[in-house]
Structure formats: structure tokens, C-alpha cells
Amino acid sequence: MTTDVTNQEDAMSTSTPTLAPHQDAPTGRKAGEGRVGAGLFDPGQLRRSLPDALRKTDPRVMVTSPVMFVVLIGSVLTTVFSFRDPGDWFGWAISAWLWLTVIFANLAEAVAEGRGKAQADTLRRAKTDTVARRLSAEGGSERQVPGTELRIGDRVVCEAGDIIPGDGDVVEGVASVDESAITGESAPVIRESGGDRSAVTGGTKVLSDRIVVKITTKPGETFIDRMINLVEGAARQKTPNEIALNILLASLTIVFLLAVATLPPLADYAGAHLSMVVLVALLVCLIPTTIGALLSAIGIAGMDRLVQRNVLAMSGRAVEAAGDVSTLLLDKTGTITLGNRQAAEFVPVRGTTEAELADAAQLSSLADETPEGRSVVVLAKERYGLRERHQGGLSGAEWIAFTAQTRMSGVDVDGRRVRKGAAGSVIAWVRERGGTLAEDADTLADRISEAGGTPLLVAVKDVVKEGMRERFDELRRMGIKTIMITGDNPLTAKAIAEEAGVDDFLAEATPEDKMTLIKREQAGGKLVAMTGDGTNDAPALAQADVGVAMNTGTSAAKEAGNMVDLDSNPTKLIEIVEIGKQLLITRGALTTFSIANDVAKYFAIIPALFAAVYPGLDTLNVMRLSSPDSAILSAVVFNALIIIALVPLALRGVRYRPVSADKLLRRNLGIYGLGGLAAPFVGIKIIDLLISLIPGIG
């Protein structure tokens, strides 16, 4: 008995990505709460990054961060003054902790970069010098050249086992390609000439068949090169919000510089003579060092969080824009619904039962590693309780794996030949072997193949993904409007839109319609995000504020978008938005924390400086710090340690929950504003207690 399980849109199945759309978090992260915010922090990273941190104390590097540059100058000054008065332990202690402040700041950045470096090394390995088999212009002869000598327009041949030497489009043939070097996903993908699955990436490996690739990118500018630059942070530029925040921090630094620099004449008049060491200590405590130290680490970590989710942002600007997005355009298929690629139901045809079909379908799909194949197995298991059989478990079986050419998979066992595949292929296969095709239900007639007298059918229908309605509700609370894009007729579209809970839909959408929709939203001041993969998506991807191209898409789409999703999972757009928001929130929260900290530092330092001349000011010493020296030193130590303490938060990002702006603000103001006011009172007091225990000090 041969079973044919057809798939309504089976033509698609030959060229689908390797990742099943239902896999929300392909890197193994769990969906749901805390889906943004993962990213482990290993204290060992601090140690490993230390050499980098020391290298970063180069003033030419530090000048880009005005706040930390001031600390660097302060450290140099106090050290010089300590050399002039070497017997003064206080000067040395302050100098040491100021240097530590500088190093801690650089350490934060180095740790953030370090995580990207590991990834870049993996990528470099994939980029080992390849040898290209270049075809001559006439297309006849083949010559071996180093991959670096390829020029745009060259055509190269790649066969099973070859590494593709550069980015390009397949112009001839079909092949399965292992893209794990960039996507981290081990299952191969199909690449074929023509259509939307023709793009191949340099550094990936052809597993089967033979293709001819037309090179579209110069060596050194390939996708993998850009990726290395991105994850290493070499291409990192300050984003608009980061620049704006830097301006604000610089102006606060100037204000405090003024407050401290103008103090000596005032203090002299009062009879208190302030040393340079004390003035520098006061200045460093006041300027926003916490956020100044962590600002670039936050930015790098934000990009890194995207990379960990297999999304490459071509610029930090795009990540920030993602946080501002107010309209999401989501393709129905693959994003909102499980799409045509998912087996949903077994529909038996005349004279057979669903259980029989499920059994045959499962058997024939075992050798099919495509999402459809796997979905059939999963469905059989879930719906009919069929345990998954393994290829090794059946003796004497001859497995026929799914390939791009045959577009079928199956098994020959016990004289029974079971096939499942694209309708056209199965029909041809049945006819070749003298079988006849049964005429069944009218609408399905041409899709049914007969084999052993038992025609069967797997029906596939749009199934709204689980949890999508909740997600859209969350998005609505975040103030983001969702628009479903579909080629379906308005009636079907409306039904699915209602089921999924999106705010709006665009039915029978053409690329032009999409473009018009984006422009209309933008004219109203909204920022639009969308995903796309086809060449005809390219203009819309370029027009959108955040355009996420699927890695399976065409080169044109990847060029046009400002992000590439290596997993080609359109649902990820939602996560991208959350990461963008989280990035901004982390910056804002730490800025608030940093400024709020200053209040306590004043209460530590001002009485220490002036209580000797104006005893009444000792009233301000609310922490009852043990001595003036200890008070100042404690503030400086706290100021340095808080940087290290907050490195994990800077790298991980402040926890983000999709709630309204009001709730977010209330929560973050409470934690980082009020917390920022209170924390240093406690911290400085504890450090003071410890310092006062040191004999001869305190």
C-alpha cells in the first residue's frame, strides 16, 4: 500500500525554511515573561575582560565619554598630588579608588564587547579562506581561484561539501545548504534559482546537489563580514538617543564642575581650606559617573541581546527606532497563523479512517526533515497518540529522504511503499508506476493520488498561533497598533483578524498596498515596523522605520531592511520592539539612579568638609559617618563599587513588561528614582563602618 499525503500548498514545501514557524524562541529561550532580559552574566567575564579594560584607559579613547574623561583627569590629578605628599594615606586611597572607578567603567564596556567577540570568532572560523570554482564568462570552463579574488557578477559552482565563497544568488540548480555557521540552526535549508529563496550567504556549506551562484557582494563586505563587525562593535556608532543623553550628562558634568571649581574661594572665606584631592573626590562623586560608565555597555548589550536572538541590526538607530514603533505590520502567514506549512488535520478520503491515514502519514514523514514533515509527525502524535517511530526502529525499511528535486519522502517497507509529498510529484510518481488516481471530492480531485486503492489527504488550514491574542493585547497596552497583512480575500482576512485579535488588517494586499499603508501611517507621525522576505517587499522594507528581512529572503530584501532575522521568524518583530524599549528604559533608569545618588553623597561630603568651621552643618551628617576622611572615602568607594554592582543590570537590561507608559514610569521611578535616593545612604554607611574598622584610620 502506498499512501500519499498531500499538502494543499505543497509547492511551498520544497522551499520552506528549515525552522518551524511555531518555534517562537529558536535559541531555546522560553516564551512568555522575561523573554526579553535573558543574557547571563558570568563574573569570570570581568576577569577575562580586565586587559581590555586597561587598554581602554587611553585618553584618546576615553575622551568620547565626557563624564569618565573627567574622572580620568581627576585620577591623574590626585595621583600627582599624592606623590607630592606621599605620607598622606588619604590621598593615595582616594587616588586608588578613582583609578578603580575608571577601570570599572572600562570593564563594563569590555565585558559587553567581550560577549560579541566570542561570537565573532565563531564567525571568522566560518570565513576561512575558501577556494572558489569560478566559471569563465562563456560558462564553459571552471577555474579555481581564492574566494577573495571574486568580483561582483562572477559565477561560481558549488557542489555538495563546498563552502559557498561569497554572497550571491543561485542562478542555476537547487541545493540544500547548511547555514548553521551564521544562524546556529543545524537543519539545512533549500536554496534554488529564481523566486524568493535564491539568496545564499558566503561561509555557508552546500550539503547536497549542485548550484551555480552569481556573486553579488564584494569580498570583505559580505554578510558575514558585516556580521563580524556588528557583533564586535567595530561598526558601532552612537545612536540619536545616546547622543542626546550624552549631551545632558555633559551639561550636568559642567554644572558640577562649576559647583566644585567655584568652591575654594567660598571655603577659604569660611576658613576651611580644601585640598585638591578632596575637591576631585567631591567632583567625581557628583558627576553622573554611574550612567556615564555604563552608557556604552548598555548600548552594546542591547545590540548583543538582538544578536543572541539571531537578529542582526544594521545600526543601533534601528534598534532605538524599534522601541518607538507604533504600528506593526505583520504578515498573516507564519506570524499570526501557523500558516500553510503546518499540518493541521488529516482528512481521509473515501473508504479510509483518520487513524489509518495518520499512521501512513507519520510513517512517510519520518524521513522528511522539513517543517511540514515534522508537523505531520507531531500532529499524528498529538491527535492520534501515535508514538514517534524512528528510522532505525523498522528493520528492512528503505527510507526515502525528502530532497529538493523529488519533493517527496517516504519509506519502502514490507512491500508497502508509502510516499508523501508535493501533489505534482506524487501524482507523477504514482503514474510512473502504473497506478491510477482516484477522482474524489470535487474540489480535491486533482490533489488526490491513488495508491493501493486508498487515497488519503492531509488538510491544512490556517490556525492562529497559540498566545497571539495575548501578545496583541500586550502590544495594545504598549500603545502599538497591529495590522495583519494577507493575500486572502477580505472576508477570510476579517475572520482571522478577529480570531487573532489584531487591530486592523489589509486584505488582498499587493506590495503597492503595503507601501501606501506604510506611508499613510508615517504621514500621521507613526513609526512603522514590518517584516518581509521577497524582492517585492524590498521597497516597503526600505520605507518602514524598522524593516526586518528574513534571512531566507532575497538579497534585495536583506539589503533594503535595517535588520535581518537569521531565524526567519516573523513573530520576532515583537521581541525586537521589546528589546528596543528595554534599551531605552535601561538608559533612563540608570540616569535617574545616578542623579538621585548625588543627594546622599552631598550629605556625606558637605558636613565632612565644613562641619569643622560651621559646626551646625554636622546636622547634615545624617548617616553619622565616623570621620570626615572616612566619609569622603566612603562616598568615593560607593561611587566606584556601584558601577560594578550595576554591570549585570546594564548588560541584562532593566526588566521590561508590556504595560502602559504610566505603569512603567511609576514602577521605574519607584525602583530607580526612590531606590537611587535611598541606596547610597545605606551603602555609604556600610562602607564607612568597614573603613572605620581599619586601625589608624576611621
Added chain:
Amino acid sequence: MSPVLAGVLQLLALIAALALAYRPLGDHMARVYSSDRHLRVEKWIYKGIGADPNTEMRRPAYLRGVLAFSAVSVLFLYLLQRIQGSLPGSLGFSSIDPDQAFNTAASFATNTNWQSYYGEQAMGHVVQTGGLAVQNFVSAAVGIAVAVALVRGFARSRTGELGNFWADLVRGTVRILLPLSVIAAIVLVACGVIQNFAGIHEVGQFTGGGQEWNGGAVASQEAIKEIGTNGGGYFNANSAHPFENPNAFSNLFEVFLLLLIPFALTRTFGRMVGSLRQGYAILATMATIWVGFICLMWWTEFAHHGPAFEIAGGAMEGKEARFGIGASSIFSISTTLTSTGAVDSFHSSNTGLGGGLNLLGMQLGEIAPGGTGSGLYGMLIMAVIAVFIAGLMVGRTPEYLGKKIGTREIKFAACYILITPTLVLVLTSLAMALPTPGDSMTNSGAHGFSEILYAYTSGANNNGSAFAGLNADTQWFNTTIGIAMLLGRFLPMVFVLALAGSLAEQKPVPATAGTLRTDKPLFAGLLVGAILIITGLTYFPALALGPLAEGLAS
């Protein structure tokens, strides 16, 4: 009735009166600055000065108007004082020295009204009424004009146009300040404020001996002195002088006048940006700080220790017995939280902490409710900064009233908040470091330092009140405070207009649930906190060495 209860009742009456005037005046001002009709008298003025009131100005043109007009004002005032000796109606006073004339000219053209002269012993009718009083009107109108330009920046989109400076200046004077002043002057005359052009009278005293008192158009000047948050008294004693402020009612009325426009402008703002709630949030922020400061002032002045204080029921030194501590505290806080600088008591005689409140009030940038116009734009700048930090905390590029606060906007706002601290701290430090300026102090220790800190704080923030005790009529103080007043007034305006221009060019961003709500109590609270912390941190060391050292000394 206990003095504390009297104070509370006066404050409540004041709030009720301000609340009554809030809507009609705020709406009226919004109409004035939105209307496209011109009054006949305005047309004459436009013809006279050769201005076309109908052309829209972009930032550079608007700024040129502000600066050119103010420069001419300074020059005119300077010359008027320098030739006073040869003018009629000068009561025999001679011309003013160059440094004092410069100081006074800068002072009145900047809406500061710092006075290093004794009004009744230096300025005749012509200078007082034809020069200083005129500036009381127009400098206030310039302030409102700049504030309105900023509001238009928020309200308008995809244009750089901020309105017409000449139209704003003339309308503010003719349709707002003049009518209000006429009404206020009549009320003041009814209270007993003098209004004449009499010469100098010799008046006998109870204790024997005599005193020379001169008359003048005091009520009319008093009215605009408060309404325009100017504060320059006809007499040296300012509103403590019975001719300027005869009784408890006139006292409360004067406080009402000086708060009137600054508070009502928040409604104008709400109207013009199309959301009254946004105006209320700003109003709430201002009112919270204002009431809070008054309560603190009551606390420091009523609860001071020491036998003399307890017998007097509080710190009565330097306060008028006819006003008492309650009303004097309301006045002194209102005058230092606006850019008025009129005084009905002597801030130098406040308790150490009370004087510190006056200082801090000015150092906040005079934004609660602030000067006419300058209070609103100063507060909006702080709102922009607060929105920036808070906006990041909700995960979006910060936006205020539908306009993104990006690099350019934050740059202008950051420059704005740098100006006055720079002027105050650098000049104070210089004065303390140099050998001679300190000779002007009439007190030693922390209080002496407070005198100098107060002088520069008052000048740079365009307040004009003095911590009496400092002899400010020296070349050093006349010149440096003059410079502080000019830079403290016009540099911020440069950045306010730059911000306005930048905002007006943007296209608006629609509000969503993800947008930070700036019309909620939470935001007003955040704004109060941001203002207090940012300013507090800037001036904490200086305040510690002055008022705090004095106030906390047991």
C-alpha cells in the same frame, strides 16, 4: 486669631482670587496671541516703528527682534539717566554715574529691577515714569512674547514660524499689561497708595527732627511693578514703604498681582497647545513648589528659637508689623519664586534657613510660577529635561506634547540650564576670591557670604530683590551684576527660541498608550522632584556655606 491662622487664611484668600482670575485671564491671553486682528492704536504703533505685524518670523528674525529691541531699551535708559541732570522734572537730582546707569539700564530692560540706587534720592519723575516704568511694561511683554513663541513651537508643526515679535510685544503691552495696570492702579490708589507729581516735602517726625519725602506716580508704577513681575520700587524700601503698600489688603493685592500673569499663562499654554490638562500639569507643578515653599518659610520664621523670637511670636526683625510673619512670608516667597524682587520685608533679616529659601527659590530658575513669560518658558525647559529622562524610562524616544526631544532639543535645553548657575557661581566665587568686593559686606561669617551669593543669584536670575546689607553701589557690583542680568536674561532667550524653532519644524507624533502622559499628577510630581534635585545639587555647597551654616548653627 493666631498669626499662623491669619497667614493660612490670607494664603487661602490669595489662592481663591488667583483661581477666579485664572480662566478669564488665561483665555484672554490665548486669544490675544492667536488673533489676527489689530486694534487701531496698535496699527499706529506698527506704523510708527515701521514693523509689519502680519509677517511670520522664523527663529532668527524673532530673536533679532528681541535682541534689537532690548538693546535699544538699554541704550535709551542709560542715556536718559546720564542726562537726567539737564532734564525737567528731575527733582533736582543730578545725572547718574556711568556704572550705576549701566546697571540700572540693564536691570530694567531685563525685567530684573535690581536697584543699586535709592529711588527717592536719585531718580526724578522723568526717569522713573518715562524710562523705568516704560521698561516695566515692555520688558514684561518681551518675556511673555518669548514664552508664547515657545508655546507656538510646541503647537505648530512642519513650519519654523514662531509668530511676529512686534505684534506679540505690542499686543502684550496694549491688550494685557496696560488694562490690568489701570485697574490695579485704581485699586491701589483706593488702598492709599500715592499717585502725584509732587515735589519734595519736609515732614516733621514725632520724635522731633524732619524728613524729606517726595511724591510721584507711585500707584501706576506699583501696579506694573507687580503685574510685570518687575519689582523695582519707587522708593528704596519698596513694598515695605507705606506709600507703596499701605495696609494688609494692599499687601495681599500686590502678591496677587505679581502671581497673576505667571500662573494664568499656564492656561494660555494649555489653550494654545490644545490641551488644557497639559497646562494644569504645569500649573500644579508651579503651585506645589510655591505652596511648599510658603509653608517651609512659615515654619522657619514662626518656629525660630530664642527669647526675642518667642516674645515676638517669631522672626519679626525686618518685617513690617502691619503685615506680620504670615503675610511677609507669602510675599517674600512669591517675590523670589517669580522674577519680581519686590519686597515687603527684609530678606536679610529672615532666619538663616528662611533666607536660604529665598535664595533657593530664585536658584530654581524662578519658575514657580516665575516671571511674566520667563516663568513659563523656564518651567517648560525643565519639563523638557524631565520628559527626556522619564521618557527613556518608558522605553521610547522622549516626546513632549507630540514633539520628539532629540539631540537638538536636549542641547538647547541643556545650554539653557547651564547659564544661570555659571553666572551665579563664577561671579560669586570671583567676588569672594578678589580682595575688594568683600568690603561691601556689612556682615561677617556665613551671613556676609549669603549677601554676595544673594546679589548674584538675584541678578543672574533677573529677580532684583536684595539681601539688604550689601553695599552694591560699587563699580565692581554695578558692572558684574549688570553683566549677570544681561546674560542671565538674553542668553536663555536665545536657547528658548532655538528650541522653539526646532520644535516648530517637527511633525507631531501621535500619542498612544506607550506615550509618557505629561498631563498626569505623576508627571507633575516627577517634575517637582527633578527641579528640586537638579537645582539643589547645583547650589548645595554654596548654600551650605551661607544660609545652611547660619540656619543650622545652634
